[in-house]
Structures are given as C-alpha cells and as structure tokens.
Amino acid sequence: MSTPATAGRGSITHVIFDMDGLLLDTEKFYTEVQEIILARFNKTFDWSLKAKMMGRKAIEAARIFVDESGISDSLSAEDFLVEREAMLQELFPTSELMPGASRLIKHLHAKNIPICIATGTHTRHFDLKTQRHKELFSLMHHIVRGDDPEVKQGKPAPDGFLAASRRFKDGPVDPQKVLVFEDAPSGVLAAKNARMNVVMVPDPRLDISHQDVADQIMTSLLDFKPEEWAKDWSVGKEFKELILVYVVTFEWDGLTKMGQDYSYSQPSSSSNSRHDLPS
Ligand SMILES: O=P(O)(O)OC[C@H](O)CO
Ligand SMILES: [Mg+2]
Missing domain, CATH: 1.10.150.240 (Putative phosphatase; domain 2)
Structure with a gap:
C-alpha cells in the first residue's frame, strides 16, 4: 500500500464511492x-x-x-x-459486496462523514445490482448514476464526481477535501480531472501502469486506514471507553461486535485473493 499524497491528507471531509468493481463485485x-x-x-x-x-x-x-x-x-x-x-x-x-465495503460504509456513516456514490451505470442496471443491498446503500447521502442529466460525459470526464460534489449539503465541496474510491483507470482519471483525492483499489489483473495516477493504491478496502485521511475518522479513545462501559454494563454480546470495529481490524495483505476476504 502506497503512502497518501499530502494534498488532502488529514483534511478530507467528504467521500465519493465508485460502485462497480469497488463496492460491488460486478x-x-x-x-x-x-x-x-x-x-x-x-x-x-x-x-x-x-x-x-x-x-x-x-x-x-x-x-x-x-x-x-x-x-x-x-x-x-x-x-x-x-x-x-x-x-x-x-x-x-x-451481485455481492466487495470485501470491506460494508465495514467502510458503516464506519464513515457512523462518524457522520457525508458519503455518496458516483457510478457510470444507469438506473435500470443500478436497481438490479443493488436490490440485495438496499439497507447499506440507503446510508448514502445521494447517488449519481450514468444516466443522470448532469453527467453529459462519462468517466474519465469529471462530470459524475462534480455532480456528486454539488449535491452534498452546502455543496459544491472543495475538491481538495473530497476523497474518491475507484477501481477503474477511467474513474481514477475522472477524480483527478475533478481535482479530487483518489484511492484506487485495482483488480490485480490490471496492468501496473494504471497505478501511476492515484494518490494511494490498496489491494482491498479492508486495508483502508481512515485516520490517514482525516484525523477525526477513527474511533476516539474517550468514545471507546464510553462504549466499553456501556457494553460491559448492559450488553455483553455487544463486546464481541466491538471486534469488527476499525480500531481492532486486522490487515488483509496476507490473503491470496481479494475475493475470499470477509466483508
Ligand atoms: O464502475 P462504475 O460504478 O462507474 O460503473 C461503470 C460500469 O457500469 C461498469 O464498468
Ligand atoms: Mg468501477
């Protein structure tokens, strides 16, 4: 995993997700x-x-x-x-979720980070792909699809990401404060054309030359470390202590769920395949 570029490091306020190949294994x-x-x-x-x-x-x-x-x-x-x-x-x-997609979306939503999707797929296919994942996708502030009237040109044009930025509350957001997650070379270029920060999660079969443009490359969303991009995205010490008191006092079962939190997660880099990892 490469080190994030300095531009948006520590100052990201909003996140835009790609969908196909990034959140969904489509x-x-x-x-x-x-x-x-x-x-x-x-x-x-x-x-x-x-x-x-x-x-x-x-x-x-x-x-x-x-x-x-x-x-x-x-x-x-x-x-x-x-x-x-x-x-x-x-x-x-x-369609199934990619490894780490559910955990990352839920984590950012729990931290009140505004999140959305900008996908090249059109509405009819979007509905088919997401029909088993409606609850998770409902956590998005908004979703921009390929047939959106504001998306005149598809990726690598920036149209989808710029439309997504405009639709956040009080948008458009300063692009230096936006972090995009993408799997496709055209999507990474689109994010850069929108002057945004971009983490690429490429399929390992893509030629390595496509990895030159992104600010950070990861083999899986499971490897994302929120605290590298915004200081207040990880669970704070005081919050963890508060939760621990709560679960010990009221809900022992909740203690095991703490094991799924980002603060306790294990890196996935030892795995041979990005598709055999837990989500
Ligand atoms: O990767 P997305 O979500 O922009 O979707 C694009 C096409 O539907 C699939 O390549
Ligand atoms: Mg994609």
Whole structure:
C-alpha cells in the first residue's frame, strides 16, 4: 500500500464511492458476457481491453469493445449492448459486496462523514445490482448514476464526481477535501480531472501502469486506514471507553461486535485473493 499524497491528507471531509468493481463485485459479470460474445468471433477478451472499457458509460464502453476487438463490421455497439443485456439481467441480481465495503460504509456513516456514490451505470442496471443491498446503500447521502442529466460525459470526464460534489449539503465541496474510491483507470482519471483525492483499489489483473495516477493504491478496502485521511475518522479513545462501559454494563454480546470495529481490524495483505476476504 502506497503512502497518501499530502494534498488532502488529514483534511478530507467528504467521500465519493465508485460502485462497480469497488463496492460491488460486478465487473466479473461484464467480463464473463464479453468473453462469451468475443468467443463467437473466435477472439479472446483480454485485460488491456477490459482496462479501457471499465468505469465508462455503457455506450462508450460498447464502442471501444467493437472497435478495439475488430468486430465493428459484424456487430455494432448498439447491437452488442442488446446481445449482452439478457445475460447481464440474469447476473446482476446476484451481485455481492466487495470485501470491506460494508465495514467502510458503516464506519464513515457512523462518524457522520457525508458519503455518496458516483457510478457510470444507469438506473435500470443500478436497481438490479443493488436490490440485495438496499439497507447499506440507503446510508448514502445521494447517488449519481450514468444516466443522470448532469453527467453529459462519462468517466474519465469529471462530470459524475462534480455532480456528486454539488449535491452534498452546502455543496459544491472543495475538491481538495473530497476523497474518491475507484477501481477503474477511467474513474481514477475522472477524480483527478475533478481535482479530487483518489484511492484506487485495482483488480490485480490490471496492468501496473494504471497505478501511476492515484494518490494511494490498496489491494482491498479492508486495508483502508481512515485516520490517514482525516484525523477525526477513527474511533476516539474517550468514545471507546464510553462504549466499553456501556457494553460491559448492559450488553455483553455487544463486546464481541466491538471486534469488527476499525480500531481492532486486522490487515488483509496476507490473503491470496481479494475475493475470499470477509466483508
Ligand atoms: O464502475 P462504475 O460504478 O462507474 O460503473 C461503470 C460500469 O457500469 C461498469 O464498468
Ligand atoms: Mg468501477
């Protein structure tokens, strides 16, 4: 894990989350259906093409897919979207959270840090992906989707992150005080184009050259240390003592739940896979 840049270190007040591949383990669905479609043309889908597509609005990613894979004479971007739609609609309702997503969202919400989502995905797919996670997503102050009228251009344009910043209470927020979490190269560039701080949680199969732009790289959200970005984000000593008195006095069961708190968490770097970690 690299050290955070100094720009926003210690002064972050607001957080914007990406969704696909960052909070939800949905990038694997896009990969799966694109592999199936390219196999029909005796071609293979690789991670250099994946890197160019991920994070973008659907039609923008579709154009890249048919052009770069050399099938645009046989399949238009629009027809590609139609062909993959039925497969995606079956897969999206099974979407699972990425490791550490639930813990981080709940922690920041409990600390009254304003949090929101800026995703390239449009509303219809958003609803399918999040239907099993409504309670967690309800903790977001607001959600900006790819089909939002204020998002004229998808990532790497800054439109989504700037719209998200404007919709916070008393927004727009000073971009130096905003921390973005992203998994996609286009998303990291979008955050930087919005002059915000960005933590990247890349899929390990992405080429390492995509890690040059972010302020911090992590293998998992489980590795995030809130106190590195804002002094008052970790649970204070006095608060911990107060809680300890409460649980010992009133609720012994609550003591075991304290073990899930950030202050007691274990680093995940010894794991072989980001997908086998507890969330
Ligand atoms: O990564 P997101 O949340 O911006 O979503 C973008 C596309 O839907 C998937 O790459
Ligand atoms: Mg993403």
